[in-house]
Amino acid sequence: MKKSTFQDPFEVIRTEKGHTEMNDQDDPVTMILRHKDVRKTAHNWKTFQSGAEPGRIVVPSEVNIRDIRQIPFEVDPPQHKDYRSIVEPWFKRPREPEYQNKLKSIIDNLIDETISKGEVEVVHDFSLPLQSRALTVLLNTPFEEAETWISWGTHVFRSEDDPLDGSKANILYDYLDKKIAEAKENPVEDLYSVLLNSEFEGRKLTEEEVKGVMVLTFAGGRDTVINMVTNTIAYLADYRESIERLRNEPEIIETAIEELIRYFTPLTQMGRVVTHDSRVCGHNAKKDTRVSLCWASANRDATVFENPNEIILDRKINPHVGFGFGVHNCLGATHARTIMKILLEILVNKVQSMEILDCIENIENLDSIKRKVGFQKLKVRFSKR
Amino acid sequence: MAKINYVTLDNKKITLEGNSGSLMKLAKDNGVKGIDGECGGVCSCATCHVHVNPEHMDKAGEASEFEKDLLELNDHSNEYSRLCCQIQISDDLDGIELKVAERD
Ligand code: HEM
Ligand code: FES
Numbered sequence: 001m002k003k004s005t006f007q008d009p010f011e012v013i014r015t016e017k018g019h020t021e022m023n024d025q026d027d028p029v030t031m032i033l034r035h036k037d038v039r040k041t042a043h044n045w046k047t048f049q050s051g052a053e054p055g056r057i058v059v060p061s062e063v064n065i066r067d068i069r070q071i072p073f074e075v076d077p078p079q080h081k082d083y084r085s086i087v088e089p090w091f092k093r094p095r096e097p098e099y100q101n102k103l104k105s106i107i108d109n110l111i112d113e114t115i116s117k118g119e120v121e122v123v124h125d126f127s128l129p130l131q132s133r134a135l136t137v138l139l140n141t142p143f144e145e146a147e148t149w150i151s152w153g154t155h156v157f158r159s160e161d162d163p164l165d166g167s168k169a170n171i172l173y174d175y176l177d178k179k180i181a182e183a184k185e186n187p188v189e190d191l192y193s194v195l196l197n198s199e200f201e202g203r204k205l206t207e208e209e210v211k212g213v214m215v216l217t218f219a220g221g222r223d224t225v226i227n228m229v230t231n232t233i234a235y236l237a238d239y240r241e242s243i244e245r246l247r248n249e250p251e252i253i254e255t256a257i258e259e260l261i262r263y264f265t266p267l268t269q270m271g272r273v274v275t276h277d278s279r280v281c282g283h284n285a286k287k288d289t290r291v292s293l294c295w296a297s298a299n300r301d302a303t304v305f306e307n308p309n310e311i312i313l314d315r316k317i318n319p320h321v322g323f324g325f326g327v328h329n330c331l332g333a334t335h336a337r338t339i340m341k342i343l344l345e346i347l348v349n350k351v352q353s354m355e356i357l358d359c360i361e362n363i364e365n366l367d368s369i370k371r372k373v374g375f376q377k378l379k380v381r382f383s384k385r
Numbered sequence: 386m387a388k389i390n391y392v393t394l395d396n397k398k399i400t401l402e403g404n405s406g407s408l409m410k411l412a413k414d415n416g417v418k419g420i421d422g423e424c425g426g427v428c429s430c431a432t433c434h435v436h437v438n439p440e441h442m443d444k445a446g447e448a449s450e451f452e453k454d455l456l457e458l459n460d461h462s463n464e465y466s467r468l469c470c471q472i473q474i475s476d477d478l479d480g481i482e483l484k485v486a487e488r489d
Contacts, residue, residue, distance in 0.1 A: 036454075043458045092421075254425030304451075317451050318427035326458070327489060329430075333423060 003356050003378075004234040006264060008309055009369045010297035018281040022292075022367040024060050029271055029290045030283055031366070035301035035321070037281045038293045041272065042325040048272035048291060050328060051076035057271040059292050065166025068173075071212040073220070073328065079201075080327055086198045086205070087213060090191060091138075091331050094338040099137060106133045107342050111350055115384045119357065122378040127229040128154055130339070131222060138335050139191045139217070148175070149218075154226060176214050180207055191217070221332045224266040227362075227374035228336065229343065231264040235311065236347070237354035237380055242313060247348040249314075256313040257340045262320035263311050265296040268364060268371055270324065295321045296371060352385040387479040391435075393418045394485050408483065409433040409470035419485035426470035431455055431489075433470045436463065438482035445472055445481065461487045 013020045014033035022029045032038050041048050054069040055062030069075070072083040093099050110130055114120050132146040139145075152171060183192035184207075195210040205213075236243050246253060269292040274285045285291055299320050300308040323330035330336070358379040364371045391399045391412055403411040412420040412433075424430035428451050437445045445467055448456070452471050456462040469483060 039454075039458055255427055258424055258427045258429060316427060317449070318424075319429045319451055319455055320427075321429075323430075337423070 002238040003359055004231065004238040006231070006372050008297070008300040009366075009371050010294065011300065013369075014297050014301065019283045020369065022059070022369075024367070025064070027056070027061055027063075027290060029059050029292045030280075030285065031269060031292045031294045031297070032280055032283075033294050033297040034281060035298040035304045035319075038295065038298040038321060039325050041280055041291065042293050042321070042328070045076055045272075045327055047275055047278050047285075049076050049275050050074055050080075050272060052273035056273060056290065059269055059271050059290075061271075062166075066169060068208065068215060069212050070216040070219075071209055072331070073216050074212075077327055082200055083209075083213075084327075084331070086195070086200065087331060090194060092334055094138070094334045100338060100342065102137045103134055103338060103342050104346070106130070106137070107339075108346055111346055115350060115382050117382075119379065119381045122230050122233050122380050123154060123226065123375055124377075126233070127226040130229055130343070131225040134225070134335070134339050135218075135221065138221075138332075141190045141192075154223070172215065172218055173211070176211050176218075180210055180214070217332070220330075221335070223374075224332075225336055225339065227266040228261065228264060228340065230374050230378055231266075232260055232340070232343070233354065233380060234356060234359070234375065234378060235260065237356045239311075240353050243348050243351065243353065245313065246344055250345065252314045253341060253344050255315060255318070256344065257337055258318050258320060258322075259311055259313055259315045260340070261322035262299045262305070262315075262318055264374075265299045265320075265322050266373065267322075267324075268296040268366070268373060269294040270328075293321075293325075295324065350385060352383045354383070355381045357381055387474055387476055387481075389474070389478060390480070390482040391417045391420070392482065392484045394487065403474040405474055407470045408435075408472045408474060408478075409468075411474060412469065417485070419488075420469065422470055424470075428452055428455060428468060428471060431459055431468060433468050434459060434462065434486040434488075435467055435469045435483040436465045436486050437467055438484070439465055441481045444478055459486075460489050 010033050018034050020031050022031055032041055050057050051074055053063055054074055055066050072080050075083055114126055120126055129150055132149040136143050136146050179192055183196055187193040195205055195213055198205050271290050271292040274287055274289050277287050278285050299322060302308050323333040360376040361372050362374045362376045364373050386402055386404055389401050389403055389411060399417055401411055401415050407426055409420060409422040409426055413422040421432040423432040448467060452468050456466045
């Protein structure tokens with residue numbers, strides 16, 4: 001089996017039953033597995049809410065390790081919309097040529113450096129710096145800040161083996177407190193300052209709210225982007241002909257990105273709390289229990305995707321839910337897609353082939369099910385064109 | 386060559402000419418406000434949702450099941466809704482009017 005093959009661990013249970021139980025710190029989750037049910041449940045925010053106790057809709061639950069509410073992620077309509085409209089214009093900046101030029105130079109330099117090294121460990125020495133440096137453009141903070149974020153390593157916000165160990169998140173919280181205080185003292189044109197100056201329902205955002213937005217920007221866009229970039233490198237290394245194809249047919253790059261997002265689905269699932277007794281896919285969802293929207297399973301649903309376990313770079317109809325669905329759809333999607341586009345464009349033009357020398361898979365433990373989400377290590381040799 | 390009329394949410398009318406490609410792409414390339422085409426036209430994002438002028442529905446043609454399924458879960462969709470990334474430009478579309486739909 002090729003290293004970039006990510007099997008679908010949900011296939012049997014999705015087809016036969018449509019949902020499965022996952023135990024999680026005595027607050028079990030019913031994972032919803034079919035594409036149609038996932039979209040319907042995501043759409044029905046009244047019955048399946050995000051604005052529960054902070055941390056509860058995350059799987060594994062973060063209730064015991066954080067009190068701060070992430071915004072707009074853990075807020076329901078109508079407030080959700082008020083928060084979301086504050087941040088939305090800022091997160092659409094990746095469409096601007098100036099923004100893209102900054103990303104291009106970051107990615108171009110990184111690829112040159114990587115080619116000259118020849119062999120690199122992609123997760124730590126390519127994807128992490130790429131993600132961190134690109135984040136400075138999104139936040140409009142000095143480029144040097146990326147060095148601090150890189151030094152945190154990949155597992156900053158949560159301890160890998162113990163979901164109840166919150167101590168690691170303090171690095172981020174302390175850092176954000178400091179940055180918010182600085183922006184308050186001396187406002188500049190970065191996201192901290194813009195948020196501090198924003199109005200919500202006729203008043204300024206509180207520092208707690210600003211922090212709630214920033215935490216999410218750091219946490220939500222970290223592992224997801226790192227896995228997306230790393231897995232894409234693994235795929236291109238395994239399928240050399242696709243490098244040439246993307247070089248010769250740049251017009252399929254956009255559909256290719258959507259397909260890679262569908263196939264790899266960097267965020268496996270997200271939970272919701274049931275507000276009143278109801279039913280999903282034959283499951284009795286009891287009030288105050290949890291369900292989860294399993295994006296990873298929905299994205300392999302054979303009733304929607306032909307040959308779901310194959311990467312088809314020019315898949316034309318691709319109603320994937322890799323960036324979520326409904327009101328909470330990914331705020332960082334424009335940034336993530338822009339990174340991917342620039343990465344693919346530059347990579348296929350500078351690299352002839354890549355070879356995977358060694359790797360350690362990153363396997364997510366979903367109780368009875370195990371899912372590969374990426375790599376802990378991926379050692380690759382880059383050969384220039 | 387077909388003339389396509391887009392009406393934005395603030396009621397501005399923009400007329401564009403196109404030969405090929407999708408109605409989403411034409412709008413996006415020309416910066417029509419409210420047509421973002423985030424997913425590049427693969428029927429995933431619904432950021433290309435428009436309401437076709439009722440009199441022009443036959444020009445636009447029939448939506449696929451995939452498109453209908455996505456529109457069904459959209460709070461601003463009605464019988465004139467289309468995802469304009471799913472409509473390819475041809476001479477038959479000449480004169481069609483599309484109103485940008487509100488976003489969920
Ligand atoms: C390939 C990369 C990414 C993937 C696959 C991804 C996936 C997702 C998914 C599935 C959701 C929906 C969660 C839900 O329904 O509860 C989501 C929401 C969100 N994502 Fe992303 N994400 C990515 C990158 C990013 C980046 C780069 C950022 C920001 C820096 C970001 C920020 C957010 C935020 C703020 C939300 C919550 C939006 C809301 O509740 O209105 N994401 N993301
Ligand atoms: S552009 Fe995404 S659905 Fe039309």
